[in-house]
Amino acid sequence: MSGAGNIRRVLVANRGEIARRVFRSCRALGLETVAVYSEVDRNAAHVSDAGRSVHIGPAPARDSYLAADKVLAAARDSGADAIHPGYGFLSENAGFAEAVLAEGLAWIGPQPDVILAMGDKQRARDLASASGVPVVPGSGRFAEGETDGLAEAAARVGYPLLVKAAAGGGGIGMRRVDNEADLVKTVAATQSMASKSFGDGSIFLERFVPKARHIEIQVFGFGDGSAIHLFERDCSLQRRFQKVIEESPAPGLPDAVRAAMAEAALRLTRAVRYAGAGTVEFIVDAESFEFFFLEMNTRIQVEHPVTEMVTGRDLVAMQIRLAGGAQQPIAQSDIACRGHAIECRLYAENPAKMFMPSPGKLERFAPPAESGHLRIDSGYRQGDTVTPFYDPMLAKVVTFGGDRAQARERAVAALRAFEVEGLRCNRDFLIACLIDNAFARGDLHTGFIDANKASLVAA
């Protein structure tokens, strides 16, 4: 028996920083590690980190990291007894989770039927609603080509609204409509896009909150209907619906709202008897602090380190122990939030050109030294090539402070000391965000970057 019950050897079905992050917890628990890699990742850092590694195919993700059969074969060949999916790729693929369990392996994630239910945005909304969690006013589904009753449904939801693909997620497949004149055209375009991208052209309408914050609750369920929360993360700073800077706690959030959001997240988590780490995302009106359920992410999140910094908990180790049957119950009263943490996502992209991707070779890549208040999670080393095949994240720079101002100052200092050459990255853009007056005041909202782009990019 290791520190993780009946798990001895973990295969991580992912790459880059999150694979390395999971391996770190595996080592701490005394577990053996297996990496998988595509052709272009043969010499990647996550491969060197692992005790064993298996080549699973060519560079395109659909032929490697998304190829469930190849990942399962790699698990079989390497003698792994558990699979951690990280985030993205196969992490929220219920069919894959089922196949892993059918192989007799431990699946380090929630139950397949819960993944399936939460992956369907409409079912997730219905479940949230039934658990007494407030949801954004929305419509029923409209299948591809269906427009009957659309205008009436839109009027009930209210403008401005978002047209969302029922099978979409993570900001992919949603479009804004400001008035009835643009409704039918935008719905048809979204249905067609959804049909091509997801194989399902169904859409629904949802109210759009003009000045909104994105605040999410980290939860951990024990699979028996009991669950705890690990406070919130504010992820309002986004570009193209993708997060850029996240922090915990959320600045200026009234305590009563914070408590109500955590309680709502727990009601849903308990209702589905959730097992493992999950995140309940809310959209919060920046003026009134009304909050509405957005979705539940059934995986470890990119931004989980800020929660680990303020709570002192290792969420990945908790996931692994739970899957191995060795996670002792944790009382809510044992979870405390201390200080403040900020995560900045360093992306290989060009802020001056609409954040266009900028792959290339990292001629120089020198992160500042980690410390008790600075954590750097990265999948890259100096000399590595960042290919166009996967996401543009170079590193997560996570700082801790006694208060927000200190965490912010440390983030600025860490980014200034972070040397990157050979490709364009958003380092200076992140610094400009951190030192912006409105950001310093905690005046956060999801339109922050778009509204201040000129000054943030010029800085």
Added chain:
Amino acid sequence: MAIVDVKTEITGTVWKIEASVGASLGEDDPILILESMKMEIPVAAPESGTLVEILVAEGDTVTEGSVVARIQA
């Protein structure tokens, strides 16, 4: 009648070719769509004209600044 090079501004792989040789294109009409870092980025005609050559195929990797097509303006 000048021949105009169509260049890509980013490094990526060719996901889809949208126009055929001989097609008459307006300024900003898409010629092909690149995929890079989980984004789809169109490469459009820099000015109107006839598409005379496509130098890449679907699945090819292209680097920033390379010529992917030619237009007779």
